[in-house]
Amino acid sequence: MRRRLRAAISAGWWEALGRLGLSHERWTALPTTVRRAVKAVIWTGISLLLVAFLGVWQWSALPMAAVVLVLVVPRYGGVTIRGRKVGRYIIPLAVLAIAITYPFYAYSADGVSPGLPQLPIFGTFPLMSTMVNMGIFSMMALGLNFVVGYAGLLDLGYVAFFAIGSYMAGWLASSQFSQVNIRFGGIGVIQGLTGIHISIWLVLIAAGIVTALAGVIIGLPTLRLRGDYLAIVTLGFGEILPIVARNGDSLGGFNLTNGTGGITPIDPPGFGNWFHHHLGLPANYGALGTTFDRDYFWTVLVLLLLTIFCSARLRDSRLGRAWIAIREDEVAAAAMGIPLMRTKTWAYATGAFFGGVAGAYYASYNGSSNPDEFYFQISVFILVMVILGGMGNIWGVILGACFLTYLNSEGLNNIGAWLNGHFGPGGSDFQIWHTPLDVPLYNFGIYGVILVVVMLLRPEGLIPSRRRAAEFHEGVHDQPLYDAAV
Amino acid sequence: MTEALLQTHSLRKEFGGLVAVDDVDFVVPEGSIVSLIGPNGAGKTTFFNMLTGVYQPTAGAVVFAGEDMTGKPPHAYTQRGIGRTFQNIRLFQNMTALENVLVGMHTRLKGNLIGAILRTPRVKHEEGDARARARELLEYSGLRRKDSVIGRNLSYGDQRRLEVARALATEPKLLLLDEPTAGMNPQETAEFTDFVARLRADRDLTVLLIEHDMRVVMGVSDRVTVLDYGEKIAEGTPSDIQKNDRVIEAYLGSAAVSTS
Numbered sequence: 072m073r074r075r076l077r078a079a080i081s082a083g084w085w086e087a088l089g090r091l092g093l094s095h096e097r098w099t100a101l102p103t104t105v106r107r108a109v110k111a112v113i114w115t116g117i118s119l120l121l122v123a124f125l126g127v128w129q130w131s132a133l134p135m136a137a138v139v140l141v142l143v144v145p146r147y148g149g150v151t152i153r154g155r156k157v158g159r160y161i162i163p164l165a166v167l168a169i170a171i172t173y174p175f176y177a178y179s180a181d182g183v184s185p186g187l188p189q190l191p192i193f194g195t196f197p198l199m200s201t202m203v204n205m206g207i208f209s210m211m212a213l214g215l216n217f218v219v220g221y222a223g224l225l226d227l228g229y230v231a232f233f234a235i236g237s238y239m240a241g242w243l244a245s246s247q248f249s250q251v252n253i254r255f256g257g258i259g260v261i262q263g264l265t266g267i268h269i270s271i272w273l274v275l276i277a278a279g280i281v282t283a284l285a286g287v288i289i290g291l292p293t294l295r296l297r298g299d300y301l302a303i304v305t306l307g308f309g310e311i312l313p314i315v316a317r318n319g320d321s322l323g324g325f326n327l328t329n330g331t332g333g334i335t336p337i338d339p340p341g342f343g344n345w346f347h348h349h350l351g352l353p354a355n356y357g358a359l360g361t362t363f364d365r366d367y368f369w370t371v372l373v374l375l376l377l378t379i380f381c382s383a384r385l386r387d388s389r390l391g392r393a394w395i396a397i398r399e400d401e402v403a404a405a406a407m408g409i410p411l412m413r414t415k416t417w418a419y420a421t422g423a424f425f426g427g428v429a430g431a432y433y434a435s436y437n438g439s440s441n442p443d444e445f446y447f448q449i450s451v452f453i454l455v456m457v458i459l460g461g462m463g464n465i466w467g468v469i470l471g472a473c474f475l476t477y478l479n480s481e482g483l484n485n486i487g488a489w490l491n492g493h494f495g496p497g498g499s500d501f502q503i504w505h506t507p508l509d510v511p512l513y514n515f516g517i518y519g520v521i522l523v524v525v526m527l528l529r530p531e532g533l534i535p536s537r538r539r540a541a542e543f544h545e546g547v548h549d550q551p552l553y554d555a556a557v
Numbered sequence: 558m559t560e561a562l563l564q565t566h567s568l569r570k571e572f573g574g575l576v577a578v579d580d581v582d583f584v585v586p587e588g589s590i591v592s593l594i595g596p597n598g599a600g601k602t603t604f605f606n607m608l609t610g611v612y613q614p615t616a617g618a619v620v621f622a623g624e625d626m627t628g629k630p631p632h633a634y635t636q637r638g639i640g641r642t643f644q645n646i647r648l649f650q651n652m653t654a655l656e657n658v659l660v661g662m663h664t665r666l667k668g669n670l671i672g673a674i675l676r677t678p679r680v681k682h683e684e685g686d687a688r689a690r691a692r693e694l695l696e697y698s699g700l701r702r703k704d705s706v707i708g709r710n711l712s713y714g715d716q717r718r719l720e721v722a723r724a725l726a727t728e729p730k731l732l733l734l735d736e737p738t739a740g741m742n743p744q745e746t747a748e749f750t751d752f753v754a755r756l757r758a759d760r761d762l763t764v765l766l767i768e769h770d771m772r773v774v775m776g777v778s779d780r781v782t783v784l785d786y787g788e789k790i791a792e793g794t795p796s797d798i799q800k801n802d803r804v805i806e807a808y809l810g811s812a813a814v815s816t817s
């Protein structure tokens with residue numbers, strides 16, 4: 072199917088070029104850079120035309136197109152500065168710069184009216200709140216990637232770690248435990264408020280550590296299991312924790328989680344007045360208004376960068392090699408002296424750590440931790456991000472996380488609005504259905520279809536790791552001639 | 558006779574009602590090359606798997622360098638100094654040759670999680686050293702300039718060599734080779750036999766090998782042990798074994814013995 076599709080596309084391409092007087096021979100005689108440039112310009116041109124006629128045009132589309140061309144056309148791989156190879160950092164750094172400056176060009180100063188053109192079908196570029204969620208879910212997906220992508224352990228209960236992190240923020244930075252009155256750098260806490268109020272920055276660290284410990288505690292008994300059995304146990308774990316959270320308003324008479332109401336409000340992040348006056352850091356994120364989440368976004372970018380850094384460093388370390396070896400062949404890995412239990416537990420704890428930090432930040436951003444946010448679907452959702460983007464590849468996982476979070480937060484809404492506007496009741500073009508279609512209602516069906524399509528066309532994910540690509544295209548070499556688990 | 562590096566005391570393995578290895582007493586003297594032979598299904602690989610902790614014995618004990626290893630997990634065996642290869646090649650197929658060898662060094666390196674994230678000078682130094690040593694090992698095993706080739710893309714003979722290099726990377730005192738020349742042509746087999754002999758000389762290794770090719774067994778071993786239906790039926794120097802009636806019977810049937 073994949074091959075046929077490719078063949079059809081390339082046939083169309085040569086047909087079009089032939090009409091322009093460019094035969095196959097003349098084309099292949101051109102230097103590679105020129106060919107890349109021509110292709111990129113043609114595709115960008117088509118995109119611009121689509122935006123102009125089917126979307127809402129803004130002149131900012133032109134500089135955007137220019138930036139894309141500059142990034143896509145030259146090959147940066149071989150660039151060196153004073154003999155040091157820096158080529159492979161250029162694209163990530165450029166993407167980072169684009170992300171950091173996003174709040175400045177995407178929306179005008181009031182934070183509402185868009186500064187970028189509207190795309191056909193997809194509509195406006197993501198709102199700041201969506202960008203924050205993308206960052207949080209990217210962190211979580213990278214955390215799960217330690218377990219699933221590197222060590223090859225299927226974890227269907229990852230949401231539990233997210234929940235633990237979230238409730239850590241609820242316990243340590245709200246008025247939940249009104250019996251006590253502890254303050255340590257909590258932001259936006261008015262006089263006379265009881266409860267534990269610890270600075271969110273410390274809470275993030277504490278949440279990460281506690282969640283990692285939870286990962287170890289859960290990992291020690293379960294990681295002895297293999298494959299499907301491990302998946303089932305993690306699935307159960309992922310179901311148990313939210314239910315405990317939902318019913319935790321009277322644990323022996325003690326109100327631990329405030330039940331279905333959830334814990335709210337949770338203190339926002341912030342640096343306090345001293346840092347605000349001396350270093351210019353924002354004193355209180357919550358005071359800046361809800362439509363304008365710049366500080367939340369930049370903070371999550373920093374957290375995400377730390378996660379990426381740890382992912383990359385660990386992947387290339389002794390521990391990372393051991394994880395990949397376990398994924399490839401457990402028996403051989405054990406015979407090469409890798410302690411299976413300990414190494415798997417490290418993967419579990421590391422993944423849990425980042426899930427916990429993401430959960431705590433999420434709770435602080437939303438100002439609440441609510442048991443309804445920790446359904447099984449979220450575990451699957453994060454797993455799909457990892458699979459869709461490309462298991463084991465950092466950039467792939469981030470892409471998958473951002474794409475699905477975008478669809479979930481506003482993409483499906485926008486697509487639904489576009490569909491209803493064109494084909495729905497009172498549609499401008501021609502009417503196909505007569506009651507408005509509620510597209511976000513079908514979200515999981517749509518993700519399912521996306522996943523199936525990607526698995527058919529590109530089973531290794533959108534940006535696969537080199538290893539995974541090899542596995543999928545040369546057939547997985549399974550050789551359980553004898554099993555070690557006797 | 559020199560000291561025993563590896564000993565088993567009435568080692569036994571049952572799979573349900575089947576006795577795969579039947580109370581085998583076995584000794585590998587330090588510095589020797591010992592071969593384990595026997596017809597197909599004689600229990601050689603099961604025996605091997607008990608010597609490396611992959612299987613837990615039903616009864617009996619494995620003693621390595623004076624330490625009772627029974628019941629310990631496989632990585633403990635590797636750490637004490639038993640390296641092995643597999644009968645059906647079990648490389649990390651999607652890792653490069655160099656990475657395969659580096660995984661083999663796992664127990665000999667110390668870098669931990671925090672060190673890896675911060676990339677402390679010590680970890681950096683250790684990694685650099687490990688890479689250099691891994692390259693040396695690859696070259697020693699005849700895999701020069703194959704560092705960055707993915708395991709599965711290596712030729713069959715090279716995959717066998719890489720398995721040995723990976724086992725050597727664990728810095729073993731005792732190297733267990735499970736049918737290392739299976740599927741090799743006569744010339745490759747001869748080269749491999751030389752390689753095993755060289756290993757002992759260069760690296761102070763003791764080698765235990767399962768082998769079907771009698772030329773390899775007779776050419777390289779100091780001692781040969783024969784298993785049949787899980788029982789040890791003979792033990793001795795290669796020339797003794799060649800003359801042993803029970804061995805001939807096991808391999809060729811009882812008719813061969815009575816007519817000879």
